[in-house]
Amino acid sequence: MLCFSLKSVPINVSAIVAAMDRPSVGALVSFEGRVRDHHDGHRVTKLVYQAYADLATSEGSRVLEEANRRFSITSIQCQHRIGELDISEIAILVAVSAAHRDAAFNACRYVIDEMKMRLPIWKLEFYGDAAAQWRHPEQGQIATVLERSP
Amino acid sequence: MARMTLLYFASLRERAGLERELVDSAARTLADLYDEAAGRHVLGWPRDHLRVAVDGEFAHWHDMPRSGSEIAFIPPVSGG
Numbered sequence: 001m002l003c004f005s006l007k008s009v010p011i012n013v014s015a016i017v018a019a020m021d022r023p024s025v026g027a028l029v030s031f032e033g034r035v036r037d038h039h040d041g042h043r044v045t046k047l048v049y050q051a052y053a054d055l056a057t058s059e060g061s062r063v064l065e066e067a068n069r070r071f072s073i074t075s076i077q078c079q080h081r082i083g084e085l086d087i088s089e090i091a092i093l094v095a096v097s098a099a100h101r102d103a104a105f106n107a108c109r110y111v112i113d114e115m116k117m118r119l120p121i122w123k124l125e126f127y128g129d130a131a132a133q134w135r136h137p138e139q140g141q142i143a144t145v146l147e148r149s150p
Numbered sequence: 151m152a153r154m155t156l157l158y159f160a161s162l163r164e165r166a167g168l169e170r171e172l173v174d175s176a177a178r179t180l181a182d183l184y185d186e187a188a189g190r191h192v193l194g195w196p197r198d199h200l201r202v203a204v205d206g207e208f209a210h211w212h213d214m215p216r217s218g219s220e221i222a223f224i225p226p227v228s229g230g
Binding site: 033049050051052054055056058059080091092112115116117118119120121122123124134135136137 | 157159160161163164203206207208222224225226227228229230
């Protein structure tokens, strides 16, 4: 089973992983992308994720289908948060079950790498010491610096 | 003339000052449509750094705009 979704509430990892248990599953690999408290020397205080939901959902599902074709996996669950996140919250979860560990590790790596490159989702970083900024990694120098009231 | 809805995200949304807008345009391609919007709002992003989507699916800049469609300009992404 392949399932991608956008979530505006915290991601419940233990419930997701528990639901992936099957007698045939010998390996379960999960990756959590978390909100860290620093970026480029700035102290980060929170994030907001904005998504083009229709396209993110279809593209996310496509990535999971690709992983399912490439690797011998049993199931993949992937959830990405949208809206406001505090430090240490989970921004994205990728969980892969398989009969054997190679496929589970490889599929998990494939999915997180493709999601980061392809999902139409953007991160607005809030700093303790500078104006909030939309992150556009390919062209950081063009990113708009927002003038925001404190 | 075709009537379309344009969607803006992230720093493009900040520059445009709106999330979406209804436009009437005679643009022959999605590229021309972006150039019109970029001039109207001073979007600041060269088109070759962006992607374009129509009705929730990635499209090509040389595609012709369709009346009634929803067109999104996609700046470099930063999810995950």
